[in-house]
Amino acid sequence: MFDYALTRLFQITTTLLLGLTFSLAGPVLAEPIQVTDILGRQVTLPKPAQRVVLAQARHFQVLSLLTPDPAAILAGWSDEFRTSFKPDYQAALARFPSLADVPVVGRHTADSFSVEATLGLRPDLVVMTVSFAGLAPGQSADESPLIRRLEAANVPVIVIDFFMQPMENTVPSLRALGRAIGHEEQTESFIQFYQAHMQAIRDQLADLPEDQRPPVFVHAHAGSTDCCNSPGVGTFNDMITYAGGHNIGADALKSATGKLNFEFINAKAPLVYVATGTGSRAATGLAIGAGVSQGEARTSLQRLIDSNHLGALPAVRSGNSHGIWHAFNDSPLHVVFIEALAHWTHPDRLVDIHPAKTLAEINQRFLAVPLQGTYLVDLQAPLAK
Numbered sequence: 001m002f003d004y005a006l007t008r009l010f011q012i013t014t015t016l017l018l019g020l021t022f023s024l025a026g027p028v029l030a031e032p033i034q035v036t037d038i039l040g041r042q043v044t045l046p047k048p049a050q051r052v053v054l055a056q057a058r059h060f061q062v063l064s065l066l067t068p069d070p071a072a073i074l075a076g077w078s079d080e081f082r083t084s085f086k087p088d089y090q091a092a093l094a095r096f097p098s099l100a101d102v103p104v105v106g107r108h109t110a111d112s113f114s115v116e117a118t119l120g121l122r123p124d125l126v127v128m129t130v131s132f133a134g135l136a137p138g139q140s141a142d143e144s145p146l147i148r149r150l151e152a153a154n155v156p157v158i159v160i161d162f163f164m165q166p167m168e169n170t171v172p173s174l175r176a177l178g179r180a181i182g183h184e185e186q187t188e189s190f191i192q193f194y195q196a197h198m199q200a201i202r203d204q205l206a207d208l209p210e211d212q213r214p215p216v217f218v219h220a221h222a223g224s225t226d227c228c229n230s231p232g233v234g235t236f237n238d239m240i241t242y243a244g245g246h247n248i249g250a251d252a253l254k255s256a257t258g259k260l261n262f263e264f265i266n267a268k269a270p271l272v273y274v275a276t277g278t279g280s281r282a283a284t285g286l287a288i289g290a291g292v293s294q295g296e297a298r299t300s301l302q303r304l305i306d307s308n309h310l311g312a313l314p315a316v317r318s319g320n321s322h323g324i325w326h327a328f329n330d331s332p333l334h335v336v337f338i339e340a341l342a343h344w345t346h347p348d349r350l351v352d353i354h355p356a357k358t359l360a361e362i363n364q365r366f367l368a369v370p371l372q373g374t375y376l377v378d379l380q381a382p383l384a385k
Contacts, residue, residue, distance in 0.1 A: 032044050032045065032046050032047075033045040033046075033047065033048065033179060033180065033182075035156075035158055035176050035179050035180045036172070036175075036176060037158040037159045037160065037172075037173075037176045038130070038159055038160060038161050038169045038172050038173055038176065039130070039135075039140075039141050039159050041141055041158075041159070043156050043157070043158050043176075043180075044156065045124065045125065045156050045180060046124075047124075047182075048180070048181055048182025048183075049073065049123075049124045049125035049156075049180050049181050049182075050072075050073050050124060051073065051075035051121065051122060051123045051124045051125070052073050052074055052075055052123065052124075052125045052126075052127060052181065053075050053076040053077065053105060053118050053121060053123040053125070053126045053127070054074070054076070054077040054078065054127050055078060055105075055106075055110075055113055055126065055127060055128035055129070055132050056077075056078055056080065056108050056128070056129065056132060057077035057078045057079065057080050057081035057082070057108070058080060058081060058084075058085065058108070058327065058330055058331070059127060059160070059330075059331075060074070060077065060081055060092065061088075061327070061331055061333070061367070061369070062160075062162070062174075062177065062331055062332065063177070063181070063368075064092075064367050064368040064369050065174075065186075065190055065332065065333075065362075065366045065367060065368075066174070066177060066178045066181065066183045066186055066187050066190065067181060067183045067186065067368065068368050069096075069368065070096070070368055070369075071092075071096035071098050071099050071102075072098075073181060074099070074102050075102075075103075075121045075122070075123050076102060076103045076104070076105045076117070076118060076121045076123065077102055077103075077104065077105065078104065078105065078106050078107055078108045078112075078113070079104045079106070079107055079108070080107060080108035084108070084278060085278050085279075085289075085327060086279075087278075087279045087289045087290040087291055087292070087373070088278075088279075088289055088290045088327070088369075088371070090290065090291075091290040091291070091369060091371075091372065091373075092369045095368070095369045096368075096369070103117070103121060105117045105118045105121070109132075110132050110133070110134055110146060113132075113146065115146065115149050115150065118150070118155075119150075119153050119155065123155055124155070124156065125155075125156050125157075125158065125180055125181075126150055126155055126156070126157045126158075127157075127158055127160060127177065128146070128147075128157065128159060128160075129159065129160060129161055129163065129164075130159055130161050130164060131163070131164060132146075133146055133147055133159060134146065135159075141157075141159065147159075156180075158176050158177065158180055160173035160176060160177060161173055162329075162330050162331050162332060162334065163235055163329065163330040164234055164235065164256075165234070165238070166235065166238060166239065166329075166334055167238050167242065170194070170332050170334075171191055171194070171195070173332075174187055174190065174191055174194075174332060175187060175188075175191070186366070189365075189366075190332070190366050193361075193362075193365070193366075194332055194335055197335050197339065197358060198242075198335060198338070200352075200353065201242065201243065201338060201339065201342050201350070201353065202242075204342075204346075204349050204350055204352075204353070205243075205244045205342065205346065205349065205350075208244050208346070208349075212244075213241075213244060213245055213246040213345075214245055214246065214270075214271040214272055214345055215245070215246050215248050215268050215269065215270045215271055215272070216240050216245035216246060216247055216248065216270055216271070216272040216273075216274065216341070216345065217230065217248050217249070217260075217265060217268070217270035217272070217273050217274070217313070217315065218230060218231055218236050218240065218247065218249065218274045218276065219273065219274065219275040219276065219304075219308075219310075220236070220257060220276050220326065221276060221277065221278075221285065221326060222275035222276060222277055222285055222286050222304050222308075222323075223275075223277065223284045223285030223286060223304050223307070223308075224277075224284065224285050225259070226259075227260075227261075227262055227265075227308040227309075227310075228259065228260050228261075228262070228265060228308060229257060229258075229259055230247075230248070230249035230253065230257070230258060230259070230260045231247060231249050231250075231253075231256065231257055232249050232250055232252075232253025232254060232255050232256055232257055232258050233250050233253070233254060233255070233256065234256045235256050235257075235329060236249075236329060237249070237250045239329070239334060239337060239338050239341065240341060242338055242342075243338050243339075243341035243342035243345055243346075244342055244345050244346050244349075245272060245341060245345045248260070248264075248265070248268040248270055251268070252264060262308075262309065265310075265313070266312070266313065269313070269314050270313055270314065270315045271314050271315050271318070271320060272315050272320050272321075272322075272341075272344050272345050273305075273310065273313060273315035273316055273320065273321040273322070274321075274322050274323070274324055274341065274344070275301060275304055275305075275321075275322070275323045275324075276288075276323070276324055276325070276326035276329075277289075277323065277325070277326055278325065278326050278327055279291075279292060279325075279373075285300070285304070286300050286301060286304060286323045287299075287300035287374075288300075288323055288324070288325050288326075288373075288374060288375065288376075288377065289325050289327075289371075289373050289374070289375060290371070290372060290373040291372075291373050292373045292374045293373075293374060294374050294377055294381075296374070297323055297374040297377040298323075298377050298378070298379065298381065300323075301321070301322075301323040301377060301379050302379060304323075305321065305379070316379070319378075319379060319380040320344060321378075321379040321380075322340070322344055322376065322377065322378050322379065323376065323377045323379075324337060324340060324375065324376045324377075325371075325375040325376070328375075333359075333362065335358065336355050336358055336359050336362070336375070336376070337355075339353050339354075339355035339358055340355040340376050343355060355376060356376065359371065359375060359376075
């Protein structure tokens with residue numbers, strides 16, 4: 001009995017001493033996080049970011065790929081998700097009602113971005129793109145007034161890009177953002193998924209001769225302006241090339257986007273026509289995105305073709321005309337756009353590529369706010385199986 005009492009006293013004393021030692025030493029601090037952004041900058045965060053400001057709110061859906069609760073770490077954003085992508089914002093709001101209270105720090109342009117409002121939110125990370133930072137290719141981050149002002153206030157900034165050079169910058173952008181918010185495991189899982197799907201397209205088009213790249217007309221933001229907006233060089237052009245097509249817009253436009261006249265489009269005789277939209281201009285543009293049915297999207301696509309007098313194009317006459325969600329372009333979700341375009345451009349080669357199934361898997365495995373609606377549509381309804 002005496003031995004048991006001594007043993008018990010020893011155990012209690014040891015526990016108290018360990019607790020006292022811990023309280024005097026304080027909790028074990030996490031190691032600082034080192035993040036490499038697409039400019040090659042080493043950005044240090046003391047811990048995973050919990051108060052993130054998105055200079056462009058369109059990248060909320062990138063956060064949605066990497067964390068199950070993107071709203072919980074969102075301290076501020078621009079207003080463009082609420083305005084330019086309203087149907088998809090409403091879907092996100094239904095999933096995360098707290099988004100209604102996220103402060104707005106500007107529109108989606110650098111000249112409207114308020115550094116003062118951003119600093120007032122006490123962010124531990126600001127995310128922006130190269131172009132938003134005002135940097136030309138090859139320029140150092142030190143030459144960006146926005147980055148300099150934020151870093152002078154000890155606010156870490158990481159620079160990402162899914163738009164200017166999507167083929168090169170998508171994976172490093174994902175890694176930087178996933179590491180910064182402490183969700184590396186889910187990020188790496190999505191990267192593996194993304195790379196496997198991109199590699200499958202590359203493999204099946206590896207031996208494609210240059211003279212077998214059909215002319216493709218991507219009608220960007222179709223119906224929102226007079227005919228016809230088109231990608232030039234970069235962005236969509238890179239995706240069209242990757243998918244085995246030839247972008248007719250690059251033959252005339254030396255900027256990222258521009259306008260083609262009807263005579264030029266008709267002379268180029270595109271064999272593939274793809275209209276893009278976000279659903280926010282459904283009355284005049286392409287009805288696409290959250291809450292839109294296949295029938296509604298197909299009807300609006302036909303209306304677009306008719307109102308822009310594009311019915312004589314070979315792509316329309318052959319039935320190789322389609323609509324797709326424009327917001328795939330500034331996101332790693334462009335893998336769905338590229339799969340769809342490759343399938344429409346080379347259906348004989350890409351028989352095992354199914355973009356709708358790819359999107360369904362992304363919804364099921366990754367997206368905190370699944371894309372529910374119609375995000376790609378064919379002018380001719382597929383035959384029932």
